Amino acid sequence: MSIARYFVLAFIAFVTAAAAAQALTPHEQLTRDIYKELVEIRTVHPDGDNTAAARAMAKRLIDAGFDPKDVEVIEPHPLKGNVVARLRGTGELKPLLLLAHLDVVEAKKEDWSDGLDPFKLTERDGYFYGRGVIDDKAMAAIFIANLAKAKREGWKPKRDIIVALTADEETGGHNGVAWLLKNRPELIAAEVALNEGGGGQYRRGKPFVLNVQVSEKMYLTFDFEVTHAGGHSSTPGRENAIYELAAALDRLSRFDLPARPNMMMRRMAAKLVDVETGDLAKAFGAVAEGRATDDDYKVISRVPRYNAQLRTTCVATRIEGGHGDNALPQRAKAAVNCRLLPGEDPEFVRSELQRVAGDKVTVTPRGSARKSDPSDPESPWIQTIARISAETWPTATVVPVMSAGATDGSRLRNAGYAVYGVSGIFTELGENRLHGKDERVGVRSFFDATGFLDRLVRALGSGT
Known part of the structure; x- marks a missing residue:
């Protein structure tokens, strides 16, 4: 067999094997x-x-x-x-x-x-x-x-x-x-x-965590609004609705509501001690044992997905303002979307946002937050989830979590269902x-x- 023919046949075999491996x-x-x-x-x-x-x-x-x-x-x-x-x-x-x-x-x-x-x-x-x-x-x-x-x-x-x-x-x-x-x-x-509400995470391609949602944060949006008389843009003064709103949002960008590790966060932290490494593992250990300091919270807060488990978060998501290119703005408005920890008082959140926004900005909630009690994180249901997960991904640790995002699971929990996001x-x-x-x-x-x-x-x- 010629060398050329050998390589052609080898290439055909390789392609055939690859196609077979990818066949559904x-x-x-x-x-x-x-x-x-x-x-x-x-x-x-x-x-x-x-x-x-x-x-x-x-x-x-x-x-x-x-x-x-x-x-x-x-x-x-x-x-x-x-x-x-x-x-x-x-x-x-x-x-x-x-x-x-x-x-x-x-x-x-x-x-x-x-x-x-x-x-x-x-x-x-x-x-x-x-x-x-x-x-x-x-x-x-x-x-x-x-x-x-x-x-x-x-x-x-x-x-x-x-x-x-x-x-x-x-x-x-x-x-x-x-x-x-x-x-x-x-x-x-x-x-x-x-x-x-719950998904898995790879670390460098290897499954290491399967999150199971047993609770979720409450969804509530606040409107930040500034109004002025406006006027002609050719004679601007120092007051400007857009500037004042922008300043309020800048202050918001550097503001954190207090860390409040609830029972769900402590349970999650106990699982993550063996999953994470270094300062993060130490900080999770402190949270799990109820001895966390501000320094521990700072370490955890550097990771957005963990910060969201630790505290109520609020972030600007939409902005609008002004009514003409040649007119001083009479109105500027932003939507600030908050995800409240279960048990967090919406009025406390509003008052804190108002304090950060300043007295020239009106802070108003849209609607009300929907509360729901968590599902049992140690139920037979979650034990079955853990067993099937171990059979599928032996390297993944099952972690009950509070979802930072809102789902319809809260509606079902309020109706008496046990709900698991997986x-x-x-x-x-x-x-x-x-x-x-x-x-x-x-x-x-x-x-x-x-x-x-x-x-x-x-x-x-x-x-x-």
Whole structure:
């Protein structure tokens, strides 16, 4: 055999092996197809079509053999549809609810990198890109694909498995979970629910933490507003609504509300002592033992994801002002979004923000904060999560956490559900593209999560 022929055959063998390694199983292909379908249905508020996404997922389940009577698309408002479906079990145990939301935050193609369209699923360099590929269409697609597989296989759990994919979790006035709890509670009545809010982290490609949301912070936005009489821009004075608002926001950027490590933070710190290293591990040890100092808090606060567990945070997210290029501004306004620790007094937060903003700025809350009690971080449910996680990722430590972001889990907790936020989706430590440019998830991570959630749901559904 000639050397040239040898290298040609070797190259062909290499390409064939690589292609075989990347080939998807039939279930993985189905999951990817559902994922693509969901990502490519634009479901942003106010003009995205959640109902189209709900109907598409209903069709997937009916095609898999679900009785149409067990699959219901509910549209309380145009474009704001939800789908609720039930995989019937023996009824020996109370139902399990699988919750995910269909809506996503807005994204514009011109804001994303070349070759990426937020409403097209793109696979590139080992990642899936698109709006909602993590938040929250990954879990939605996985739940539908796994239930379709379970139905085709004839699986009969000890409890009914209910899946609810809902609208307006991100924004908008027609929240699907709130509507269902008020108007059709029997459709989603369950003993325990799995939801978003918890994910895993890789450290240099190796799974080291799987966060499970058992609690969450309260969402509350405050308006900072300055008003003046205005006037002609050709004769400006020292007073200016925009300058005064900007000065207030500058002061806010250097301000921290007090650290208040609650029981959930101390439990989390006890787990992270063995995960983190150096000064951070020492600081977590001090928090876990109730002896933390200001210096310990400063060490923890350097890491944004940990700082958010330690205190109520407030940050400017939107700004507007003025009414003409040639006019002094009569009004300048900013939105300051706060995530309050459970038990934090909203009036205390408002008064602190007012003190920082100064007497020329009016600070006003929008609405009220939604409180909820945490789920039990040591329940049999979380023990099952830890067991399935250990079987899937032996190097990952399961850590019960308080989610810094708001989810619909709080609505369910307030209705008496045990709720655990666990997606099984891992991202590299320090990466956070949710709601941002080039949202992405690793292909391997997505399919690992598919298998993990299948095993978890089957364990919980079987009572094991």
